[in-house]
Amino acid sequence: AHLDRIGAVDEKVHAFLHVDTEGALKAAKAVDDKRAAGEKLGPLAGVPLALKDIFTTKGIPTTVGSKMLEGWIPPYDATLTARLKQAGIVILGKTNMDEFAMGSSTENSAYGPTGNPWDLTRIPGGSGGGSSAALASFQAPLAIGTDTGGSIRQPAAVTGTVGVKPTYGGVSRYGMVAFSSSLDQGGPCARTVLDAALLHEVIAGYDPMDSTSIDAPVPPVVEAARNGDVRGLRVGVIKEFAGEGYQAGVMERFNESVELLRELGAEVVELSCPSFEYALAAYYLIAPSECSSNLARFDGLRYGLRVGDDGTRSAEDVTALTREAGFGPEVKRRIMLGTYALSSGYYDAYYGSAQKVRTLISRDFERSFQQVDVVISPTTPTTAFPIGERADDPMAMYLADLCTIPANLAGNAAMSVPCGLASEDGLPVGLQIIAPAMADDRLYRVGAAVE
Numbered sequence: 026a027h028l029d030r031i032g033a034v035d036e037k038v039h040a041f042l043h044v045d046t047e048g049a050l051k052a053a054k055a056v057d058d059k060r061a062a063g064e065k066l067g068p069l070a071g072v073p074l075a076l077k078d079i080f081t082t083k084g085i086p087t088t089v090g091s092k093m094l095e096g097w098i099p100p101y102d103a104t105l106t107a108r109l110k111q112a113g114i115v116i117l118g119k120t121n122m123d124e125f126a127m128g129s130s131t132e133n134s135a136y137g138p139t140g141n142p143w144d145l146t147r148i149p150g151g152s153g154g155g156s157s158a159a160l161a162s163f164q165a166p167l168a169i170g171t172d173t174g175g176s177i178r179q180p181a182a183v184t185g186t187v188g189v190k191p192t193y194g195g196v197s198r199y200g201m202v203a204f205s206s207s208l209d210q211g212g213p214c215a216r217t218v219l220d221a222a223l224l225h226e227v228i229a230g231y232d233p234m235d236s237t238s239i240d241a242p243v244p245p246v247v248e249a250a251r252n253g254d255v256r257g258l259r260v261g262v263i264k265e266f267a268g269e270g271y272q273a274g275v276m277e278r279f280n281e282s283v284e285l286l287r288e289l290g291a292e293v294v295e296l297s298c299p300s301f302e303y304a305l306a307a308y309y310l311i312a313p314s315e316c317s318s319n320l321a322r323f324d325g326l327r328y329g330l331r332v333g334d335d336g337t338r339s340a341e342d343v344t345a346l347t348r349e350a351g352f353g354p355e356v357k358r359r360i361m362l363g364t365y366a367l368s369s370g371y372y373d374a375y376y377g378s379a380q381k382v383r384t385l386i387s388r389d390f391e392r393s394f395q396q397v398d399v400v401i402s403p404t405t406p407t408t409a410f411p412i413g414e415r416a417d418d419p420m421a422m423y424l425a426d427l428c429t430i431p432a433n434l435a436g437n438a439a440m441s442v443p444c445g446l447a448s449e450d451g452l453p454v455g456l457q458i459i460a461p462a463m464a465d466d467r468l469y470r471v472g473a474a475v476e
């Protein structure tokens with residue numbers, strides 16, 4: 026049924042870069058056979074899923090939304106991919122994304138934009154816009170995203186779906202193409218909080234193949250999603266996430282959610298996190314710096330695209346020609362920014378300062394979590410903007426992640442859950458919930474309460 030739905034609507038939505046019809050039907054049949062044989066199966070066995078094209082899939086193309094990896098077929102599965110398969114989850118295909126996960130609208134994909142199912146002329150968020158659009162257009166009930174600065178939560182917010190960035194180190198990065206390794210985190214996307222929790226449980230947990238993977242039990246997310254009791258819970262509202270640049274309809278729905286939580290028995294506290302003002306600036310030094318280093322591996326020699334290798338050119342020239350042809354403008358902008366910020370003489374002024382700000386942001390969170398159990402904010406300052414509106418203005422594009430970036434810099438767990446439609450445009454609004462590291466279950470408790 027989901028493959029039929031993809032056939033019927035994806036020409037318009039363009040959520041998928043690759044649909045694996047044969048593999049999906051085979052995986053579904055394998056689950057049926059196991060069930061018929063009386064084998065005990067997990068709760069998501071047989072449930073279809075849309076996988077962001079940043080995770081390696083053995084034998085299935087993985088492009089990361091870039092021409093650089095066009096035609097590349099990975100010889101191995103990411104840990105996350107392997108865990109999905111092990112749980113009997115049926116992978117329908119790979120979803121569209123901003124090239125190398127750099128963007129907030131999916132317009133930076135080398136394979137064309139994705140439409141927001143609520144209004145196809147608007148963006149579905151980014152970088153994981155293919156995954157959020159697949160959910161919102163009922164092409165898949167589950168999806169996977171990755172969140173470096175908001176790429177799970179912001180797409181969830183603007184498509185009226187649920188997206189979770191687990192605690193940094195909670196979900197393995199092995200086989201997830203690296204953008205900014207100290208920030209990147211894979212996580213679950215779904216249409217309900219409980220669905221996201223069930224998927225979270227499948228993909229989370231220690232992996233010796235990822236050196237930053239946390240070796241501790243997965244927080245009880247499913248139990249929390251089934252519970253949804255917020256009585257006595259202390260909820261912090263960050264004072265700095267309001268004011269200029271925040272759409273009135275977004276703030277209306279946010280304030281309503283605050284009231285709802287109060288009615289449900291939570292205690293609401295106003296908090297100040299003064300360093301958050303510098304989060305965006307710090308992120309746009311740290312993320313490009315790490316990207317410039319991570320993307321050095323795309324040299325035209327090891328894998329993917331190779332341009333100009335006609336027997337007359339040096340390896341260096343082939344690398345330069347390949348990178349010129351294979352990377353899009355936003356990726357090049359980030360590599361140049363990062364290379365500059367890391368260069369000797371500028372390192373202390375840029376990268377070094379950004380790392381200090383990162384520490385201050387962690388301290389703001391630590392101080393907050395001494396007073397409250399979770400903090401909340403709008404996920405994104407505005408609803409989905411029209412395709413093209415911010416495409417030529419990187420600064421305007423970067424502002425979409427104003428509220429989501431601090432949780433990445435500090436490594437906290439965070440969720441976006443739908444909280445209604447904005448009155449001025451009838452488009453979905455997301456509520457962001459942030460919890461301390463390894464307290465991911467609190468997200469699900471609060472998410473289930475407001476859903």
Ligand code: GLN
Nearest residue numbers: 126127128173174175176
């Ligand atoms: N929009 C942010 C960026 O462009 C975040 C991307 C992400 O989370 N992958 O870097």
